[in-house]
Amino acid sequence: MTRQSGNSIVPTRYAYLASGHTVGDNAVMDDEVATYIDAIPAEHRPLFDRLQNLILAQHPDSQVVLSYKIPTYTVGRRRLHVGAWKHGVSLYGWGADRAAGFLARHPDLKTSTGTIRLTPDAAASISDGDLRALISAALDA
Numbered sequence: 001m002t003r004q005s006g007n008s009i010v011p012t013r014y015a016y017l018a019s020g021h022t023v024g025d026n027a028v029m030d031d032e033v034a035t036y037i038d039a040i041p042a043e044h045r046p047l048f049d050r051l052q053n054l055i056l057a058q059h060p061d062s063q064v065v066l067s068y069k070i071p072t073y074t075v076g077r078r079r080l081h082v083g084a085w086k087h088g089v090s091l092y093g094w095g096a097d098r099a100a101g102f103l104a105r106h107p108d109l110k111t112s113t114g115t116i117r118l119t120p121d122a123a124a125s126i127s128d129g130d131l132r133a134l135i136s137a138a139l140d141a
Contacts, residue, residue, distance in 0.1 A: 029064040033071050040084045047089050047120050051082055054131050059139055073139065080138040088119040091134070098137040102130060 040048050055073050056062065063074045070083030072093070080093040092115040102116075103109075106126065109116045116134070118126075 030066065032066040033064050036066060036069075036071055044084050044088055044120065047118060047123050048082065048084060050123070050128075051089060051091070051118075051131065054128060055080065055082070055135050055139070058132060058135055062139070075139045076141065078139045078141070080135065085117065088117060088123070091116045091118070091138075094134075094138040099134060102134045102137065105130065 037048070037052075052071075059073065059075050061075075065072050065074065067079070068081060068083075070081050070090075073080045073082065078093075080091065083090050092113075099116075106116075106122075109118060109122060111117055123131075
């Protein structure tokens with residue numbers, strides 16, 4: 001992954017999975033996103049990093065931009081917004097029908113607006129496969 005800085009594209013540390021493997025050389029993250037990620041509280045950063053790594057593993061060519069003041073992963077016209085909040089990480093950006101399976105398995109995570117709010121404790125009981133399905137619901141055509 002690279003990060004856009006002015007007119008230059010520079011490598012960024014967010015391209016690494018926990019296993020140390022790089023993810024997609026074509027993904028781009030701008031400086032505003034990197035600044036946002038750097039400011040995530042330490043207690044929520046592992047959860048954010050887990051989600052970001054899963055997203056980038058599935059969509060290594062995604063663009064990562066700041067939209068609605070939070071990191072937004074874009075693939076074509078599809079968007080997945082992932083933002084830190086005081087108790088964890090929130091996700092939104094899919095039609096209700098596309099995430100129905102995930103929401104049926106985890107109804108307590110959905111807010112009235114359709115946002116999914118993950119606390120570190122709740123996320124600990126959710127498999128990577130289940131999170132990948134949610135990511136697919138948002139970003140796959």
